[in-house]
Amino acid sequence: MYTIPELFDLDHTLAKDYLSQFTYPWEALAGIKDLILALGPTLGEDYSEVSEHVWVHKTAKVFPSAYLGAPCIIGPNTEVRHGAFIRGSALVGADCVVGNSVELKNVILFDHVQTPHYNYVGDSILGYYSHMGAGSITSNVKSDKKLVVVHNGTEQIETGIKKFGAMLGDYVEVGCNAVCNPGTVIGRHSKPPASAGSCPKTASGATTVRSARRPDTFEKIGRILPWANTSAPTASAAKPTRT
Numbered sequence: 001m002y003t004i005p006e007l008f009d010l011d012h013t014l015a016k017d018y019l020s021q022f023t024y025p026w027e028a029l030a031g032i033k034d035l036i037l038a039l040g041p042t043l044g045e046d047y048s049e050v051s052e053h054v055w056v057h058k059t060a061k062v063f064p065s066a067y068l069g070a071p072c073i074i075g076p077n078t079e080v081r082h083g084a085f086i087r088g089s090a091l092v093g094a095d096c097v098v099g100n101s102v103e104l105k106n107v108i109l110f111d112h113v114q115t116p117h118y119n120y121v122g123d124s125i126l127g128y129y130s131h132m133g134a135g136s137i138t139s140n141v142k143s144d145k146k147l148v149v150v151h152n153g154t155e156q157i158e159t160g161i162k163k164f165g166a167m168l169g170d171y172v173e174v175g176c177n178a179v180c181n182p183g184t185v186i187g188r189h190s191k192p193p194a195s196a197g198s199c200p201k202t203a204s205g206a207t208t209v210r211s212a213r214r215p216d217t218f219e220k221i222g223r224i225l226p227w228a229n230t231s232a233p234t235a236s237a238a239k240p241t242r243t
Helices: 025-042
Strands: 047-051 054-057 072-074 085-092 097-100 103-109 114-117 120-126 149-152 155-158 166-168 184-186 207-210 218-221
Touching: 025 072, 025 085, 025 103, 025 120
Parallel strands: 054 072, 072 085, 085 103, 097 114, 103 120, 120 166, 166 184
Antiparallel strands: 047 054, 149 155, 207 218
């Protein structure tokens, strides 16, 4: 099962020291609120506390109709667009997009993350340059309300937590209208397709996705891009266009 160093380049988040304490990323979910409350007062003059426990970098663009619930941090050059709803406990990195009608709750977004159109992201961590296609969401509570168990082939890890959305590794591209079921863990550079179901990790670093179109089948996807196993993408792919 993927550990934090296998999923994320920790140099691209203010949560680096915090995340370094844990083995698996979901272990960090319970402390996100306290992390933000501790980080906020230390951010310096480049950040403004626009309301109690809400810190926004001076280069960030927050549209008038966006709601920023406490506590949260909005990083440099990030856009929080019209109708965005940040419920609280959201650490949003640099150069991110939080788009129209997007809802964030108890999340860490690494730098350059895009959640641009009609996304729900709750109790989740999104790695560096990860992107959620329009309408894709993280489902963070099982319908039977039982505690989430992470599955990887025959391996099963009991998380002991009820609310757990998705852990997206660096450079993950989630297809439009995909639903990441509770306990989803997706390895770096994977590409779950549109309208996918849960996305457990496979040994190859790709993912296996239950298809919403054919629930009785599994589709193996997750083409590894040319810069797999490196710490950074090629120069031509380093700054994708904001969507």
